Amino acid sequence: MxxxxxxxxxxxxxxxxxxxxxxxxxxxxxxxxxxxxxxxxxxxxxxxxxxxxxxxxxxxxxxxxxxxxxxxxxxxxxxxxxxxxxxxxxxxxxxxxxxxxxxxxxxxxxxxxxxxxxxxxxxxxxxxxxxxxxxxxxxxxxxxxxxxxxxxxxxxxxxxxxxxxxxxxxxxxxxxxxxxxxxxxxxxxxxxxxxxxxxDWCSLTKNNDNYEKTLHSLKQDLSNNVNKYIDNDNHVLTTLSGGLDSRLIACLLKRQNVNITALNFSQHQTQDLYCATAFAKSQKIELDVIRVNDTQAKTIEDRLGEHWLNGKHPDHPKVTRPRLAWSGNGGSVGLGVIYYSDEVYEAALTQEPEHLADAYLSQQFAYIPKSIIHNADKMQARLKANIVTSLKEFGDIPLEKAYYLFLLLNDQHHHLAIPFDKVDEYQMDFCLPFYSWKVLRHVLSQPTSQVRKHRFYHDFLRYAFPEALDSPWQAYPGHVPCLLPKEGIDQWQIKRPKQFKPTKVYHIFTQLMTSQHKQLVNLASFSAVALLHASGIKSYNDKLKVIENMLKW
CATH class of the missing domain: 3.60.20.10 (Aminohydrolase, N-terminal nucleophile (Ntn) domain)
Structure with a gap:
């Protein structure tokens, strides 16, 4: 870092x-x-x-x-x-x-x-x-x-x-x-x-490669990328969840014949833990499980920094570059093409950016709460207009591919902003093979209908890394399913602990009162929201999250 x-x-x-x-x-x-x-x-x-x-x-x-x-x-x-x-x-x-x-x-x-x-x-x-x-x-x-x-x-x-x-x-x-x-x-x-x-990202959409050739070339490009990141390492640190992204990273590392220390941050008795453990066992990877109460409360990068940096882990001295960790970040959007629901896809096929912007905002539940934000309607209209402008920047390429680029160059552009901003706190960096244009170009070379919902991703794994699919994994709802039997609670059905406890609500409220950003907030309405939520009378997680993000920086 x-x-x-x-x-x-x-x-x-x-x-x-x-x-x-x-x-x-x-x-x-x-x-x-x-x-x-x-x-x-x-x-x-x-x-x-x-x-x-x-x-x-x-x-x-x-x-x-x-x-x-x-x-x-x-x-x-x-x-x-x-x-x-x-x-x-x-x-x-x-x-x-x-x-x-x-x-x-x-x-x-x-x-x-x-x-x-x-x-x-x-x-x-x-x-x-x-x-x-x-x-x-x-x-x-x-x-x-x-x-x-x-x-x-x-x-x-x-x-x-x-x-x-x-x-x-x-x-x-x-x-x-x-x-x-x-x-x-x-x-x-x-x-x-x-x-x-x-x-020029748009130029990469002009390629229409043969499917088999694309799978082969993707394997080569991923392997070359990993080889450069590894350099002379003989022992590496990686995270391993129950999903496919970290699993593919582990497969790539195994093929490089390096020793692997893998960390898993899971809740007890979940499918995520079961799938990660099953894969680690099948690949003879030693997995260290760190139990957490809420997997969504912090990023993997946050948890890794907190758990690993103190140097007390027994494998810390063994890792060649102990402040460098491998990450599957970018795989779900880049190869799995998530955030692309049927409604969004149908809107993209109309080739009307305004229609697509509406579908995207609906998919993301990206609405400015009128009850607590002044001029919410006007700002919501501005938000939509900015998304439309962003989509139009990709010129005459099909809107369904422009939307994929929109995700890469906006959502993924800022995806690691907070961990990278905490450089002095964690003093770690990450090997990020999925954030390579040479990898992502292969997704852009195929029809969008072929790459959505992990279709292309699964075809690639079956072709290049079949061992990744030999044990159960956690699949995204509505995407290519995992038909292998698995035990534990589905992570998509886990009820999160109370996201905003009274002490956190109080912290947000007092922080808002001393912030210049309070000019945007209807303070009387937000005071009522904070009081009702903190008292347990009604849940306002969505509104509190908006205010929390306003105060993030």
Missing amino acids: AKFFGIYCASGLTQHHDFIINKFKAEDAKVNSGTINEVHEQALYLASLDYETFGPHAFLQTDSHIATLVGHPLLSANRNNDLNTLNSHYTNAMLTECEGVFCMARYNKVTNVLNLVTDSLGVRPFYYMYYEGAFIFSTQYSLLKNLGLPLTCNHEGMMEYATLGYYLFENTHYNEISCIRPGTRLEASSSGVTKTQYF
Whole structure:
């Protein structure tokens, strides 16, 4: 895990900008325990902190250039070699070859030009803002928020996050802070700031490959990706649930002949635990089960960081790179094509973005509650309009494929934003094979009817990794079912513990009262909601979740 922060002013940094630099140093001093490199040029201050999860700090300084990156571009197995390559050949063609999850900063001391770039999916983005003629940037959203600069509420961005769980366009909670979009490079110079889309996702929809060839090529691309991530590791850490994504990761690792430490976070007597245990036994993988009360309360990344980072696990010394974990994130959307109900698919086939936007909002229950939010109808209309605009950005490709790209470049773009923002808390990073354009292009090459609801995913597993289907798994409702017998409670039928306990409701209420975001809330109505819910008279989880997301950042 790593992060970088910088401030650039083409005409030269001043005392006004020193305030920002000193504020960053003060904030960073509270948490920093990694390797840090910093440079202070006339026009640029750049600090790069790396917990060396992938290996040595990826930082380069020559007579003419300064460059650093977070994540791994996966041009090769060695990310420091990748950094050298990208610094020497900083072109759209070379950036397009990168299939990993990464973000890079590069400064040319001779021309006084700053370059920033994120991966094709924007899973490792950077955030930026302007202050006193300077351009400020960081891979950590919360760092910019905590600089103490004036910030005003971005109503559109906040409501996108509150209802969808992610932002559209470059939106964030604040008008002054922007999030770079996927597959984008930015250049800052004396001429100003320009942004260029270097990666063309739409072009990947033009391929119509033979089905058998596609399955074979996907196997090759996944294996190549995993091989680069592994590098010289002989013992790795991964999570293993009862689903297919982590199972496929385990199969890929087994074929690489590495030792595996697998962790499972499940509730007692559930099918998720039964399926994970059955698969681990069939593949002779030692599985460590950590019992939890609510699998939805925290992300796997959160749980992994909390459980593993203290170094007390007996396998911790055995893992070659103990701060690096394998993750099946991205598999369900990327290969399984979830969030694509029959209603959404039928709407997409009409080729009418407005119709599709309505179906998507209904599927996600993404509605702004009128009883507690001022001007909810107006903001709901704006939310729909932004989704329609996002869908239209994909041009003339069929709407059913545009919708799949919409999910990748919005939902998945922000999917790991919170774990990556907690870089200082967990100091871990992740190998993410499913977030590779070389993997996802194979889904785009097939008709949407063939890939929805795990159809393509299952065909691929039967073709390339049949051992993944030899023991029972947890299937998504309405998707290709698992017909093998299994025991325990279906995870989709588990009644969650009370999501918002009185203490949490009180915390949300008091936090709202001191937040500038309260201007959007009907405080009298929300007070009643909070009181009734905390008293157990009526459940208002949906409304409380909206307010919680509004206050997330």
